[in-house]
Amino acid sequence: MNWPVFAIGISLLSFLVAAYFYRWVKALPTAEGNLASIGELIRAGAYTFLKTEYKVLLRFVGVVSLLILIFFPHPVWNGLSIDNIIMAVAYVSGSTLSAIAGWIGISIATIANVKSASAARHGIQTAFMAGFRGGAVMGMAVVGTSLAGASILYLLTSNEEIVLAFSFGASSLALFAKAGGGIFTKTADISADLTGKVELGIPEDDPRNPAVIADNVGDNVGDVAGMGADLFDSNVASIAAALVLAAPLGQVDLIFAFGGLGLLASIIGVLVARVGKNGNPGRALNNGTYITALVFAFLTFAATVIFKFEFRIWMATFVGLVSGTIIGFTSELFTSDSGKPVARVAEASKSGPAFTIITGFSYGLLSSFPSILGIAGASLAAYKICEPLGPGYPLLGISMAAIGMLSIVGMIISNDAYGPIVDNARGLAEMGGLGEEVLEITDQLDSAGNTAKAITKGFAIGAAGLTVIALLAAFQEIVRAKTGEILSFSILDPLVFFGLLTGIAVPAVFSAMLMMGVGRNAERMVAEIHRQFDEIPGLREGKIGVVPDYNRCIDIATVGAIKELIPAGLITIFATLVVGFVGGVSAIGGFLT
Numbered sequence: 001m002n003w004p005v006f007a008i009g010i011s012l013l014s015f016l017v018a019a020y021f022y023r024w025v026k027a028l029p030t031a032e033g034n035l036a037s038i039g040e041l042i043r044a045g046a047y048t049f050l051k052t053e054y055k056v057l058l059r060f061v062g063v064v065s066l067l068i069l070i071f072f073p074h075p076v077w078n079g080l081s082i083d084n085i086i087m088a089v090a091y092v093s094g095s096t097l098s099a100i101a102g103w104i105g106i107s108i109a110t111i112a113n114v115k116s117a118s119a120a121r122h123g124i125q126t127a128f129m130a131g132f133r134g135g136a137v138m139g140m141a142v143v144g145t146s147l148a149g150a151s152i153l154y155l156l157t158s159n160e161e162i163v164l165a166f167s168f169g170a171s172s173l174a175l176f177a178k179a180g181g182g183i184f185t186k187t188a189d190i191s192a193d194l195t196g197k198v199e200l201g202i203p204e205d206d207p208r209n210p211a212v213i214a215d216n217v218g219d220n221v222g223d224v225a226g227m228g229a230d231l232f233d234s235n236v237a238s239i240a241a242a243l244v245l246a247a248p249l250g251q252v253d254l255i256f257a258f259g260g261l262g263l264l265a266s267i268i269g270v271l272v273a274r275v276g277k278n279g280n281p282g283r284a285l286n287n288g289t290y291i292t293a294l295v296f297a298f299l300t301f302a303a304t305v306i307f308k309f310e311f312r313i314w315m316a317t318f319v320g321l322v323s324g325t326i327i328g329f330t331s332e333l334f335t336s337d338s339g340k341p342v343a344r345v346a347e348a349s350k351s352g353p354a355f356t357i358i359t360g361f362s363y364g365l366l367s368s369f370p371s372i373l374g375i376a377g378a379s380l381a382a383y384k385i386c387e388p389l390g391p392g393y394p395l396l397g398i399s400m401a402a403i404g405m406l407s408i409v410g411m412i413i414s415n416d417a418y419g420p421i422v423d424n425a426r427g428l429a430e431m432g433g434l435g436e437e438v439l440e441i442t443d444q445l446d447s448a449g450n451t452a453k454a455i456t457k458g459f460a461i462g463a464a465g466l467t468v469i470a471l472l473a474a475f476q477e478i479v480r481a482k483t484g485e486i487l488s489f490s491i492l493d494p495l496v497f498f499g500l501l502t503g504i505a506v507p508a509v510f511s512a513m514l515m516m517g518v519g520r521n522a523e524r525m526v527a528e529i530h531r532q533f534d535e536i537p538g539l540r541e542g543k544i545g546v547v548p549d550y551n552r553c554i555d556i557a558t559v560g561a562i563k564e565l566i567p568a569g570l571i572t573i574f575a576t577l578v579v580g581f582v583g584g585v586s587a588i589g590g591f592l593t
Contacts, residue, residue: 001307003253004155007260010267011148014410017267018140021133022108028130031118035432038213039114042424045217045554046106050225052558053180054099056566057173061095064172068165087165090153094169097145098232102177102225105138105417109224113216113424120425120441121434127441128275128284131425131449135417136270142228143263143410146170146235150243151256160243160252161478167233167240174233175569179514181226183561185218186518188553191525195533200540205430208539210532210548211525214557216427219420227416227456231409234463238406241470242399244477249392254309258300258317258403265296266410282336282448285415292411293325300407312389316382316397320404320466323378324459328412330370331458334363335451341367371458375465378405395477399470405463416456419449472592479585487589495583499590506575506591510568517564525556 031039069088070076076084112134120127150163192211196202205212242255269292275284297318304314334341341363348359378401386397422445428434429442476487491497533539538546579591 001253001257003256003260004151007147007151007256007263008155010260010263011144011151014140014144014263014267017270018104018137018144021137021140021270025108025112025115025130025134025137028115028119028126031114031432033432035114035118035428035434038207038428038431039110039117041213041550042113042216042220042428043110045213045551046110046220048554049181049184049217049221049558049561050103050106052562053176053221056562057095057099057176060176061092061169061172065092072165073161083159086157086159086162090162090165091169091172093149093153094166094171094236095173096169097149098170098173098177098229101138101141101145101232102173102228104141105224105228106220108134108137109220109417109421109424112421113428116422116425116445117428117432117434117438117442120429120438120445124279124281124441124444125275127422127425128279128281128445131422131445132270132273132285132414132418134421135419136414138224138228138417139266139270139410139412139414142232142413143235143266146232147239147259147263150236150239151259154243154252154256160240160247163236163240163243164474167236170229170233170236174229175572176565177229178222178226179568180561180565181218181222183514183517183521183564184557185215185222187521187525187557187560188214188218190518190522191215191529191553194522195526195529200533203430205427207431208542208548210529210550211553212427212431213550214525214553216424217554218557219423223420224417227460228413230460231406231413231416231456231463234460234467235406235409237471238399238402238463238467241467241474242396242403244474245392245396245399245470248477249396251310251313251396253307254313254400255403257303257307257309258400258407261299261303262296262403262407263410265292265299266408266414268292268295269408269411270414280448281445282332282451285418285448285452286332289328289408289411289415290325292408293321296407297321310389312385312393313397313400315385316400317404317407319378319381319385320401321407323374323401323466324405324408324462326374327371327458327462328455330367330374331455332451334367335454337447337451367458371462372465375462379466379469395470395473398466398473402463402466402470405459405466409463412456412459415452419452419456422446422449468592472589475589475592483585485585487586489586489589489593491590493586493590495586496590496593498583499579499587500593501590502575502579502587503591503593506572510572513568513571514564517560517568521557521560521564524560525553528552528556 065088068091069084072087073083074081112130116127116130119130153162192215196209246252269288273288275281333339345360349356379398382397382401383394386393426442426446429438532548579587
């Protein structure tokens with residue numbers, strides 16, 4: 001069987017499912033009056049941010065693609081090669097498809113939020129389905145485009161390095177989309193809560209708060225477009241790294257077979273997810289995830305037997321799947337409103353904010369241990385399982401564990417995008433005055449959504465951890481193929497140690513710059529909120545017909561997010577280049593480690 005063609009076919013099926021869900025959500029009864037107008041403000045604000053961000057990214061992608069065209073894989077002064085053109089096109093394709101998936105996600109999320117809030121007037125079932133199927137559009141779009149893009153490029157070129165260029169394009173967009181969306185959402189979130197709940201004592205989603213629409217916009221650009229771009233990148237990177245390691249061993253078919261079957265399992269999972277009339281939305285999300293994992297395990301096992309793939313490679317993939325499930329389970333354990341950690345943090349809050357922070361931060365640190373243990377255990381187990389197959393297979397086993405963990409990413413993204421949709425629905429219900437019964441339903445949906453977002457973040461970090469190991473092995477293989485040199489990455493090598501320490505420092509600097517950027521941007525927005533409450537008569541009292549200037553806060557968050565993002569993004573790029581020029585490939589290996 002031609003497995004890249006199979007993967008493309010499953011991707012097309014995912015697009016059909018996404019289109020069906022899109023039409024289903026749009027066909028739900030249209031909200032009227034205040035609810036519809038508030039929803040339109042959120043939609044317009046989200047598009048404003050995306051357009052501004054994508055304009056900046058367009059310039060960045062244009063410059064990088066030109067550099068790739070000039071330098072990779074051969075400098076143009078040695079003669080312009082078709083490979084240079086293909087690699088530049090692959091890079092642009094990766095960033096473009098990721099951007100398209102993000103745009104689709106925002107498009108449906110800003111429709112589904114209103115539909116879910118409106119449906120909550122009639123019960124939890126349709127409200128849940130509106131949120132989940134809206135999220136599933138994003139899930140199918142992200143995985144479908146990433147798998148189709150990688151498969152088409154490999155089918156046309158049979159060159160795994162071209163798929164790496166595609167992955168680089170996805171990484172470029174993910175860096176800016178996740179960080180930019182994060183700055184926006186935290187700016188609005190902090191400002192809205194500080195001025196609203198703390199200073200004025202008004203509810204979280206009170207329409208008097210000038211930052212309330214920006215807060216809801218932030219949920220979409222951060223947790224829909226941002227997280228979608230992040231997992232798009234992880235999915236493509238795992239495929240690209242596995243291809244580099246599988247090609248010398250003649251195991252390329254496995255990558256596309258398991259990738260396609262993973263997407264098929266996610267399609268089945270999103271189609272069967274349901275919540276009963278008095279059901280638990282969190283349980284419905286978890287059941288969908290577990291069903292997807294079981295279906296993937298069965299399908300890949302059957303394919304291994306029927307098509308005589310290496311059984312040990314399937315076992316390595318299964319180890320990654322189990323590790324991902326464990327990370328999801330432990331994330332839920334620490335973040336679910338029915339779990340002991342959340343209850344203990346709530347109990348600690350009776351003693352004051354200091355105890356709340358200490359207890360919450362302690363549980364946050366503790367929650368990382370099972371995930372890290374899962375990643376470490378999965379990488380070691382996958383390595384040992386594939387070791388008897390011969391040289392090259394142990395590292396391929398680790399890359400297949402990453403693919404196993406990311407196999408159900410379609411379902412994971414669907415759950416993640418569900419979170420901000422129902423969070424918005426809760427805000428819309430509050431601002432639209434839909435009543436306590438509707439707020440109770442949307443609170444149930446929102447609570448499950450918050451847990452789903454936490455699970456997704458743990459899953460994304462875990463998948464990235466395994467993918468980084470696979471990418472490091474792929475980097476080692478490419479260096480060996482190009483130069484004949486086998487890199488050891490020993491920390492006793494001063495060049496490797498230099499790269500290692502620099503690599504440890506850069507994430508800390510990057511995070512610090514983003515957090516300081518959020519602080520500066522939030523200060524600007526808080527000042528604007530104070531100005532509006534001081535200068536708009538009747539706003540503080542909530543007089544009928546008096547509304548704040550929501551767009552001004554959206555503009556502050558948008559412009560500030562882009563302004564604060566650029567220096568942090570450039571630091572990561574220039575640091576990589578400096579390490580490479582100073583220490584060569586050994587230092588880069590340490591840097592990536």
